[in-house]
Structure formats: structure tokens, C-alpha cells
Amino acid sequence: MTPEEFKQHGHQLVDWIAEYLETVDTRPVGPTVAPGDVRRALPEHPPLDPEPWSDVVADLDRVIVPGLTHWQHPSFFGYFPCNSSYPSILAELLTAGLGVNGMSWVTSPACTELEILMLDWMRELLALPDRFASTSPTGGGVIQGTASEATLVAILSARWRATGGAVNTDGDTTRLVAYLTSQAHSSVEKGLRIAGIGTDRIRIVDHDESFAMRPDALAAAVADDRAAGLVPFFVCATHGTTSTMAFDPTPEIAAIAHDTRMWLHVDAAMSGIAALAPEHRWVNDGLELADSYCTNPHKWMGVNFDCDLYWTADRAALLGALSILPAYLRSAAAEQGAVVDHRDWQIPLGRRFRSLKLWFTIRLDGLGVFQEQVRRHVGLTQELAGWVRADDRFEIVAPHPLNLLCVRLRAGDAATDALIEAANGSGTALFTRTELDGRSALRISVGGRTTERRHVAAAWDLLRRLSPSG
Amino acid sequence: MTPEEFKQHGHQLVDWIAEYLETVDTRPVGPTVAPGDVRRALPEHPPLDPEPWSDVVADLDRVIVPGLTHWQHPSFFGYFPCNSSYPSILAELLTAGLGVNGMSWVTSPACTELEILMLDWMRELLALPDRFASTSPTGGGVIQGTASEATLVAILSARWRATGGAVNTDGDTTRLVAYLTSQAHSSVEKGLRIAGIGTDRIRIVDHDESFAMRPDALAAAVADDRAAGLVPFFVCATHGTTSTMAFDPTPEIAAIAHDTRMWLHVDAAMSGIAALAPEHRWVNDGLELADSYCTNPHKWMGVNFDCDLYWTADRAALLGALSILPAYLRSAAAEQGAVVDHRDWQIPLGRRFRSLKLWFTIRLDGLGVFQEQVRRHVGLTQELAGWVRADDRFEIVAPHPLNLLCVRLRAGDAATDALIEAANGSGTALFTRTELDGRSALRISVGGRTTERRHVAAAWDLLRRLSPSG
Numbered sequence: 001m002t003p004e005e006f007k008q009h010g011h012q013l014v015d016w017i018a019e020y021l022e023t024v025d026t027r028p029v030g031p032t033v034a035p036g037d038v039r040r041a042l043p044e045h046p047p048l049d050p051e052p053w054s055d056v057v058a059d060l061d062r063v064i065v066p067g068l069t070h071w072q073h074p075s076f077f078g079y080f081p082c083n084s085s086y087p088s089i090l091a092e093l094l095t096a097g098l099g100v101n102g103m104s105w106v107t108s109p110a111c112t113e114l115e116i117l118m119l120d121w122m123r124e125l126l127a128l129p130d131r132f133a134s135t136s137p138t139g140g141g142v143i144q145g146t147a148s149e150a151t152l153v154a155i156l157s158a159r160w161r162a163t164g165g166a167v168n169t170d171g172d173t174t175r176l177v178a179y180l181t182s183q184a185h186s187s188v189e190k191g192l193r194i195a196g197i198g199t200d201r202i203r204i205v206d207h208d209e210s211f212a213m214r215p216d217a218l219a220a221a222v223a224d225d226r227a228a229g230l231v232p233f234f235v236c237a238t239h240g241t242t243s244t245m246a247f248d249p250t251p252e253i254a255a256i257a258h259d260t261r262m263w264l265h266v267d268a269a270m271s272g273i274a275a276l277a278p279e280h281r282w283v284n285d286g287l288e289l290a291d292s293y294c295t296n297p298h299k300w301m302g303v304n305f306d307c308d309l310y311w312t313a314d315r316a317a318l319l320g321a322l323s324i325l326p327a328y329l330r331s332a333a334a335e336q337g338a339v340v341d342h343r344d345w346q347i348p349l350g351r352r353f354r355s356l357k358l359w360f361t362i363r364l365d366g367l368g369v370f371q372e373q374v375r376r377h378v379g380l381t382q383e384l385a386g387w388v389r390a391d392d393r394f395e396i397v398a399p400h401p402l403n404l405l406c407v408r409l410r411a412g413d414a415a416t417d418a419l420i421e422a423a424n425g426s427g428t429a430l431f432t433r434t435e436l437d438g439r440s441a442l443r444i445s446v447g448g449r450t451t452e453r454r455h456v457a458a459a460w461d462l463l464r465r466l467s468p469s470g
Numbered sequence: 471m472t473p474e475e476f477k478q479h480g481h482q483l484v485d486w487i488a489e490y491l492e493t494v495d496t497r498p499v500g501p502t503v504a505p506g507d508v509r510r511a512l513p514e515h516p517p518l519d520p521e522p523w524s525d526v527v528a529d530l531d532r533v534i535v536p537g538l539t540h541w542q543h544p545s546f547f548g549y550f551p552c553n554s555s556y557p558s559i560l561a562e563l564l565t566a567g568l569g570v571n572g573m574s575w576v577t578s579p580a581c582t583e584l585e586i587l588m589l590d591w592m593r594e595l596l597a598l599p600d601r602f603a604s605t606s607p608t609g610g611g612v613i614q615g616t617a618s619e620a621t622l623v624a625i626l627s628a629r630w631r632a633t634g635g636a637v638n639t640d641g642d643t644t645r646l647v648a649y650l651t652s653q654a655h656s657s658v659e660k661g662l663r664i665a666g667i668g669t670d671r672i673r674i675v676d677h678d679e680s681f682a683m684r685p686d687a688l689a690a691a692v693a694d695d696r697a698a699g700l701v702p703f704f705v706c707a708t709h710g711t712t713s714t715m716a717f718d719p720t721p722e723i724a725a726i727a728h729d730t731r732m733w734l735h736v737d738a739a740m741s742g743i744a745a746l747a748p749e750h751r752w753v754n755d756g757l758e759l760a761d762s763y764c765t766n767p768h769k770w771m772g773v774n775f776d777c778d779l780y781w782t783a784d785r786a787a788l789l790g791a792l793s794i795l796p797a798y799l800r801s802a803a804a805e806q807g808a809v810v811d812h813r814d815w816q817i818p819l820g821r822r823f824r825s826l827k828l829w830f831t832i833r834l835d836g837l838g839v840f841q842e843q844v845r846r847h848v849g850l851t852q853e854l855a856g857w858v859r860a861d862d863r864f865e866i867v868a869p870h871p872l873n874l875l876c877v878r879l880r881a882g883d884a885a886t887d888a889l890i891e892a893a894n895g896s897g898t899a900l901f902t903r904t905e906l907d908g909r910s911a912l913r914i915s916v917g918g919r920t921t922e923r924r925h926v927a928a929a930w931d932l933l934r935r936l937s938p939s940g
Contacts, residue, residue: 001834003488006556010487013560014480017567018473031579035808038583046591050836056829060564064826067580072569079577079798082820084569086476090483094530096562096774097487099542099554107549109501110537113508121516145615146818156664171643171668186796187819193794194626194817196666198641242798298820304566305820324663326656327905328549328712328913338505347664347817348616349657350552350768350775356534359526364471366520435797443798 009053016057017089020065021072025450028427029073031066038067074450075429077459080242080270081377081403081447085302087364091357092304102351105339106331112342115143115355121362122309126275126295129288132311141311142345143354147269148187149347150294150310153322155195155234157292157312158263160321162233168320173197177225178234179218181207181248183241185267192234201230210399211246211436213237219256232262237290239283240271243434243443244398244406247271250286258289263317266290269308273300274402277371280378283402291317300377300403300447301370303357310345319344377403377446380456384444387460393467397441406434406441411468413440422466429459479523486527487559490535491542495920498897499543501536508537544920545899547929550712550740551847551873551917555772557834561827562774572821575809576801582812585613585825592779592828595837596745596765599758602781611781612815613824617739618657619817620764620780623792625665625704627762627782628733630791632703638790643667647695648704649688651677651718653711655737662704671700680869681716681906683707689726702730707760709753710741713904713913714868714876717741720756728759733787736760739778743770744872747841750848753872761787770847770873770917771840773827780815789814847873847916850926854914857930863937867911876904876911881938883910892936899929 001009041063071082102111116134119141123132134140144150155178159167162176173196180188182204192202203225206217222232235257237248250266257264266287272295274280287293292312297303312318323344333339343349381403388394388407398406409415420433420442432443442463446456471479511533541552572581586604589611593602604610614620625648629637632646643666650658652674662672673695676687692702705727707718720736727734736757742765744750757763762782767773782788793814803809813819851873858864858877868876879885890903890912902913912933916926 001556003492003556006560007485007488010484010560010563011481013563013567014484015477017480017564018477020567022473031576033579035575035579035803036583038580039587042584042587044587044590046595046832046837048837050838051833053834056833064580064584067578067583068568068570069576069578071571071578079571082569082571084566086471086473089563089566089569090476090480092566093480093483093559093563094487096554096559097483097490098538099552099559099774100538101541101549101552101775105505106501106539108537108539108541109503109505110508110534113506113537114512114534117509117512117514120514125516146820148818148820152664152817167666167668168663169668170670171646171663171666173641173666174644185819186794186799190792190794190817190819193638193641193791194622194664196637196641196643198637198639200640242796304569305571305822306818321663322660324656324660326712328902329656330903333505347622347660348618348776349655349660350616350618352775362516363521363526364523367516367518369520432798433800 024070024073025075027070027073029075029430030069030424030427033067038063072448074448074452074455075459076448077444077446078430078432080445081300082298082305083300083302083447083449084304085361085365085449087360088302088304088357091360095353095356098353100353102353103343103349104329104331104334104341106333108353111353112340114359115342116340118355118358119309119311122358123311125367126272127281127284128293128311131288131313132293138315139311139313140315141309142342144308144310144346145306147185147267147294147296147308148191150308151187151236151265151267152191152194152347153310153318154263154265154292155191156321157314157317158234159195161263161314161317162231165320175231176233177201177203177230179203179205179221179232180236181205181213183207183211183243183246184236184238185242185269188236211241211244213248213253215249215252215256218253222256222260232260234263234265237264237266239266239268240402242270243436245271245400245402245404246398251289254286254289263291264289265292268293268295270296270299271402273297274374276367277374280374297358300374302365302449303361307354307357373449377451380453381405381446384456384460391464397436403446405444407444408439408441409467415468416440416442419463419466423462426462429462494540494543497540497543499545499900500539500894500897503537508533542918544918544922544925545929546918547914547916548900548902550915551770552768552775553770553772553917553919554774555831555835555919557830558772558774558827561830565823565826568823570823572823573813573819574799574801574804574811576803578823581823582810584829585812586810588825588828589779589781591832593781596742597751597754598763598781601758601783602763608785609781609783610785611779612812614778614780614816615776617655617737617764617766617778618661620778621657621706621735621737622661622664622817623780623788624733624735624762625661626791627784627787628704629665631733631784631787632701635790645701646703647671647673647700649673649675649691649702650706651675651683653677653681653713653716654706654708655712655739658706681711681714683718683723685719685722685726688723692726692730702732704733704735707734707736709736709738710872712740713906715741715870715872715874716868721759724756724759733761734759736763738763738765740766740769741872743767744844746837747844750844767828770844772835772919773831777824777827843919847921850923851875851916854926854930861934867906873916875914877914878909878911879937885938886910886912889933889936893932896932899932
């Protein structure tokens with residue numbers, strides 16, 4: 001492709017994307033394909049000669065778009081928001097166009113330095129503790145791809161600290177114990193498994209009726225394990241669980257963690273961004289006591305996936321766990337201690353220039369847009385909760401302080417499951433099913449960039465119409 | 471940002487990128503900034519109000535670009551190629567514009583199905599064994615972010631298989647032993663460390679004078695460990711090491727691995743793409759005996775980072791190691807076994823729609839462009855080797871079958887180090903230093919999309935001019 005063709009096709013694709021995003025509300029939210037349909041619509045073998053741009057665009061419209069679940073649809077209430085924004089899309093284009101690798105400072109200083117600055121900007125916008133600032137004596141932040149990776153990095157830091165670094169030599173994890181509730185994200189158990197902490201040494205701590213961790217149950221479990229000669233090393237507190245957006249009581253958990261020198265990681269992947277609005281800064285409660293923290297602008301701030309922000313108050317543990325320095329990655333700047341090499345802050349070696357999308361989004365859309373978005377989603381969720389409470393067929397099954405509402409039909413699990421299936425089958429809205437203490441629930445996650453009152457009202461109308469009369 | 475502004479700014483940014491890439495050869499290859507310069511040139515605190523697009527573009531030119539190491543510069547001979555292409559940049563724009571998450575089939579079927587098809591296309595284009603095809607009884611492929619992640623996934627699969635799955639429960643890794651040479655990529659040791667295999671149980675197997683693993687040394691180490699009651703579980707063979715592009719003898723290694731039921735992972739991150747050209751398919755020697763394999767289109771095929779292709783012949787071990795299924799991720803299609811959920815094939819949960827960049831690149835540039843690129847780079851490297859051989863001051867320190875040449879000055883390590891520093895300081899070319907058995911070497915990695923004979927000739931001229939007369 002020549003530069004002239006790139007410009008021509010690029011302009012066309014930019015326009016195609018605007019058209020897609022501005023008309024996505026006219027499409028069914030979920031895909032309209034059966035397993036195998038997409039593959040069968042495409043050639044089984046690769047072309048050996050180049051094809052025209054127009055053919056690729058035609059296949060995009062014919063095959064790819066009908067095969068999508070439209071996460072940017074205003075009636076997408078599934079999973080969690082993974083919203084994007086026009087400035088962020090442009091930044092991703094720029095990231096690709098520059099094509100640099102930010103594994104070390106010296107491999108592109110601007111990539112490293114802009115990222116550190118963006119983490120400091122975000123710390124300030126979210127009103128996070130000073131201990132996470134890059135200028136603090138022991139802390140700092142970095143972009144991870146996902147909260148899964150942030151959690152794994154936290155676990156590895158904890159493992160290193162609890163063993164005094166010995167794990168790097170002996171690999172012995174057999175006395176380490178971790179604590180979480182059944183409501184913690186699946187990536188916590190997955191991360192522990194990867195790090196050599198099997199289910200035998202993962203304690204599922206009881207939760208209360210709000211689905212938050214019970215500190216007394218944590219304290220008891222920790223005491224039992226210590227009495228048995230085991231080493232409590234890691235506890236995950238979630239600020240906004242995936243199933244119901246429950247908030248674990250971090251200050252109380254921190255007190256227990258502190259007594260036992262356990263690592264306290266706070267996972268606020270979904271809800272931490274609420275702190276952009278000062279009235280929601282309660283979501284930060286207890287962070288001044290956490291060893292590490294993460295939240296995802298790629299969920300609720302219009303920054304394209306992947307962009308998880310990870311802060312630690314103990315970067316020595318992080319570097320102890322993850323640093324490896326072969327000769328071909330050495331640099332004078334790093335050896336003089338003048339710079340940070342982000343490869344030592346993450347699982348992979350290579351890394352994209354991801355901070356550009358934070359920079360573009362913050363500068364071009366601005367704080368007011370994010371605050372309005374958070375307030376709109378929270379307000380719509382609370383209004384929806386009022387409508388649900390007025391319908392006797394439904395019950396709200398968990399606290400809903402922010403932008404997620406979980407409901408079920410009083411008629412029982414089969415009725416709730418049937419409702420979810422019928423609603424998703426309609427194509428006019430999309431929801432996710434979860435289970436809470438063994439019972440079905442329908443999650444309504446309100447987080448789309450273009451989700452307005454009318455979309456929420458239509459979704460509620462759909463759910464009412466599809467529910468058996470009382 | 472409104473859709474109209476997005477279109478206007480997007481067109482401008484597309485043109486900016488074409489201009490950047492077409493004129494990058496007029497810039498110094500490396501950055502011209504000192505530690506802290508980039509940060510100091512930007513506001514310490516975030517703006518609270520939106521700023522105009524023109525200000526952001528101005529800062530891009532003023533602050534970001536001078537702070538880059540220009541990986542797309544035709545005289546970039548550092549590290550490894552991380553080349554890109556116009557079709558791939560457009561695909562990254564599209565990925566951002568669609569904004570879908572491909573963690574499961576149901577969260578965007580087209581994302582999952584196009585990816586599987588692209589892995590099958592690439593298997594065919596690279597002439598890889600049938601056992602890696604998605605249609606094989608036990609194999610399949612997936613896109614990982616980096617070879618580091620691919621290696622970690624291989625290690626976790628191996629760990630699961632060697633323990634019969636028990637590691638997921640007891641987390642006990644204390645009898646497992648892994649084998650690699652000092653020339654294997656740093657991510658292998660890092661991945662082992664993450665998986666709970668400390669340096670006490672990592673065997674650095676001797677290499678021969680070509681920097682390739684000695685099978686007799688491997689066999690002896692394995693026998694010693696078995697005699698000591700340990701469990702050999704993982705061996706990494708590298709096809710194209712980072713320092714010198716050495717090729718470990720995979721057929722011989724496979725025979726040893728087979729006898730002990732060790733997992734054999736072949737890391738061809740840098741060199742596997744050479745197999746696009748039939749005359750270089752020797753790089754695949756032994757793959758029909760490997761349990762897993764990876765190579766990176768984001769290194770040498772014009773597909774933007776991140777795009778590592780990972781194939782396994784034992785997907786049951788992969789799924790055993792990495793599957794976790796909370797209620798909110800269940801789907802009817804997956805439970806019926808009709809589809810693949812890629813979240814179980816990787817470390818993170820979320821994933822971008824990365825196969826679009828393979829699809830665009832293969833269709834729009836076409837196989838001929840990649841083959842020409844591989845042949846050009848290999849040819850230029852061999853021509854360069856001829857020039858080096860004719861200059862008595864230099865010696866070539868390792869075999870150079872493809873596109874990497876390692877040289878040193880006969881005058882000694884200090885002279886070689888000084889040459890590297892002076893050459894990189896010139897701004898007209900960029901090289902990486904490595905150490906081989908304790909001695910310095912200068913690596914010349916020839917892999918840029920726009921790197922031509924004149925760039926290699928100029929680089930050689932630079933090195934000659936900066937070297938002490940003989």
C-alpha cells in the first residue's frame with residue numbers, strides 16, 4: 001500500500017468508523033450469527049495476491065459487523081462497560097502509526113515519560129493517596145493491559161515480599177495462603193494459580209448480605225492458617241465486584257493485613273473511575289492502606305481497551321519479582337538510576353505506547369465529559385432501581401451504589417433465566433446473567449458513552465413486557 | 471469530540487502519520503532527549519478543561535516525536551525489527567473504532583472466528599505442521615500479545631501436564647525442572663519464575679560454538695535430575711536467539727523431550743516468519759515434534775505490535791492450566807462445545823480484535839510483499855557480512871543465516887563498546903550491544919520495512935569510519 005493509498009483509505013475508514021458508531025443503535029446489540037457462520041463466509045485459504053481495498057471494506061460490512069456483539073451500542077447493558085471515545089480512537093491510530101516499543105526508557109523515552117506523567121495525572125484526578133505518586137519514595141504507577149495482569153503483578157510482588165525474595169530461587173510457594181471472597185473476579189484465582197498458589201491454599205472468605213467480605217471471617221481464617229504454620233501473604237479487596245458491584249470493607253481488611261504483613265491489593269477495575277466525580281470518592285476508602293491498586297479507564301472513562309492503571313506503594317517488591325536484565329537490554333541511563341524501564345513493571349517484555357490514549361482523552365474531551373458520564377450512568381441506574389421497586393414481580397438483589405443493578409423475578413430462577421434469554425434474543429438490549437449464592441440474577445450494567453435515559457427506559461420496558469404477568 | 475470533528479481530525483492524523491513515516495529517515499534514529507526532558511516539557515497537572523486539537527498536534531511535534539526512538543526508521547538496526555505497514559495501521563484504527571472485547575465467542579463471534587481462521591492461514595503460509603491446525607484433533611492457535619506471554623502459557627501448560635493437573639490444587643512446583651541455554655530469551659527465565667520455577671531448578675544447558683544448545687549436555691542434565699528424583703518438565707528450544715539468531719537443534723532436543731515426556735516449546739519469535747519464503751523453511755526443522763510454537767508477525771511481517779502467534783499441539787493441557795469459568799462468563803454456545811472461548815487460551819481475560827491486522831495485511835499487501843521483504847533483509851545481511859569479512863579490523867562472531875549479523879573489533883571489548891556508543895551517538899544508525907560468553911558484540915539487525923541497500927551501506931560506512939585504523 002502506497003502512502004497515497006494509505007491516506008485515501010484512511011480517510012475513508014475514519015468516516016466509516018464515525019458512521020458505524022453514530023448508527024450502531026440501529027443494529028441488534030448482539031450478533032446474529034451461529035457458530036461457524038463467520039468463518040464459513042470467508043475463504044478457507046489465504047489469498048496469494050493482493051486484493052483491492054473495496055473488497056476488504058465490503059467483507060467488513062458483509063461478514064465482520066454482523067458477527068459482532070456491539071459493545072458501543074447504547075443498549076449494551078452486558079458484562080461491564082468497555083466504552084471508547086473519539087479522542088481515544090485517534091490516539092490508537094497514532095500509537096500504530098508511530099510503531100515504537102516502550103519496553104525500556106531508551107527504546108522510546110517519550111513513551112515511558114508520558115506514561116508516568118499520565119499515571120500521576122490520573123492519581124490526581126481520582127484523588128488517590130500520595131503513596132502511589134511517581135515522586136513518592138517507594139511508589140509509582142504503570143499501564144497494564146488488563147486488571148487480570150495487574151492482579152497477577154500484585155500477587156507476584158506479594159509472593160516476593162513474603163518470601164524475602166527466596167521464591168525467585170527456590171520457587172517454593174507451598175506455605176503461602178491467599179484470601180478473597182467468592183465475589184472477587186475470576187482473574188484473582190487465575191492469577192494465584194499461575195503464581196503457584198493452588199486452590200488448597202486459597203481461602204474463600206465469607207461475605208455478608210451485601211456480598212462484601214466479612215472482616216471477622218477473614219481474621220478467623222488468617223488465625224487458623226497461622227496456627228497451622230502457613231503464611232498468609234495476599235488478600236484481595238474488591239471495590240465494585242463483577243457480579244453486583246459490592247465493596248469490600250478495605251479499612252477493616254487493611255488492619256488485618258497490616259498485623260500479618262500480608263499484601264493488600266484493591267481491585268477497582270470496574271468502579272474506581274467513579275472517583276472522577278468528587279461525590280463518589282468514597283470508592284477510594286482505605287486505599288491509603290493498600291499495597292497496590294488498579295482501575296480501568298478502558299471500562300468507564302472512554303479510553304479504549306487495553307488500559308488498566310496499576311499503582312503500587314512498594315515498587316521494590318514489584319522490581320524484585322519481575323526484573324530480569326540480559327545484556328541486550330542494558331542502558332547507561334537505566335544503570336545510572338536516572339530512568340524507569342517499564343518492562344520490569346509487567347509480565348511481557350514489549351509494550352505499546354498506550355499512554356497516548358489517556359493524554360488525548362484527557363486533553364480533548366476533558367474532565368467534565370467524564371464526570372458527566374459517571375453522573376449520568378449513576379443517575380440512570382438509580383432511576384431504574386426506582387422503576388424496578390415499583391413492580392412487584394421483580395426484586396433487587398444487591399446494593400446498587402453506582403451503575404450496576406442486579407434483579408431477579410420473584411417467580412424463581414427458571415423465570416429469571418427465561419427472561420434473560422428472551423431479552424437478549426430480542427436484539428434490542430443485552431444483559432448478562434450471574435449467580436448469587438446459587439440463584440440466578442440479571443445484571444444491568446449502565447455504562448455506554450451514548451447511553452441515555454431513553455435507552456434505559458426501553459430496556460426496562462422490554463424486561464417488563466417479557467416477564468410473566470404477576 | 472463530535473463525529474464531524476473526529477472525521478476532520480482523523481483525516482489530518484492519517485496524513486500526519488504518512489508524512490511521519492515517509493520522512494522518518496530525515497530524523498536522528500535515536501532520541502535527542504535526556505532523562506526527564508519529555509516530562510518537563512509537559513504540564514505537571516492535568517487540564518480541567520478541553521484543549522484544542524491543534525495544541526495536541528503541536529505538542530506531538532514539539533515533545534513526543536523528538537522523544538522517540540524511531541523503530542520505523544530505515545537505519546534502525548537495534549534490538550529486533552518491530553516493523554509495521556500501512557494496512558496494519560488501518561486495521562489498528564478499525565480495532566479501536568469497533569471497540570469490541572473478544573474474551574469469549576459470544577462477546578463477539580467475528581473476533582474469535584476470524585482469529586482462528588487467521589491462525590490457520592498463517593499456519594499454511596508458514597508451512598507449519600498439521601498438528602497445529604484448528605481442525606486437528608488436539609491442536610490449535612491463538613494470538614498472544616507477546617512471545618513472553620506465549621512462553622508463559624507454554625510453561626503453564628507444561629506444568630499442568632507434568633503434574634497431572636495437581637498443580638491447580640496444591641501449587642507444588644518444587645520438583646519440576648526446566649532446561650534452556652544462556653542464549654534463550656530473558657522471558658523464558660521470567661516466565662519460569664512467575665510459574666514458581668526458581669533458578670535452583672532452571673538448568674542452563676551448554677551451547678556449542680554456534681551458540682546452539684548441545685543435545686548431549688541436555689541429555690546429561692536431564693539424567694542427573696531424574697536420578698535426583700526431580701521431574702524434567704519443560705525445555706525451550708529457540709529458533710533464532712535474540713543475541714545472535716542461533717538455532718537450537720530441535721529434532722535432537724525433541725528426542726530427549728519425548729523420552730522424558732517433557733514439554734518442548736519452540737520460540738521462533740524473531741525468525742519464524744522467514745518460513746514465508748520457501749527457501750528458508752529450514753527454520754521449521756523439528757516443529758512436527760514440538761508441543762508448542764510461537765512466532766511474531768509484529769517483528770518481521772509488517773503487522774503492528776502486538777501480534778504473537780502461538781500454536782499448541784496439546785490444547786487440553788492449555789485449557790487445563792488456564793480455564794476458569796465464573797457464572798457471568800458462561801454461554802450456551804460454549805457449554806455445547808460449539809465454540810472456542812479465547813480467554814482460556816491466555817493470561818488476561820479481555821482481548822482486542824487483533825486478527826484484523828493480520829487479515830488486512832495479508833489481503834492488502836499480500837504474500838509477495840512479505841516474501842520480498844524477508845529476501846531483501848537476508849540478502850542485505852549476507853552482503854554486509856561480505857564487507858565485514860574484507861575488513862581485518864572486524865570479526866564476525868556467530869553464524870548469520872538470516873537477517874542478524876554480530877561483529878566485534880579485534881582490538882577488544884573496550885574498542886567495540888566505544889564503537890557502539892559512538893555509532894549510536896551519531897544519530898544516523900542505531901545498533902544494540904550484547905555479550906557473548908562475556909565478550910562484547912555489536913548486533914546489526916536488518917529488518918525495517920523501508921531498509922534498503924543504501925541504508926545498510928551507510929551503516930557499514932559509519933562503523934568503519936568510527937573504528938580505529940588497523
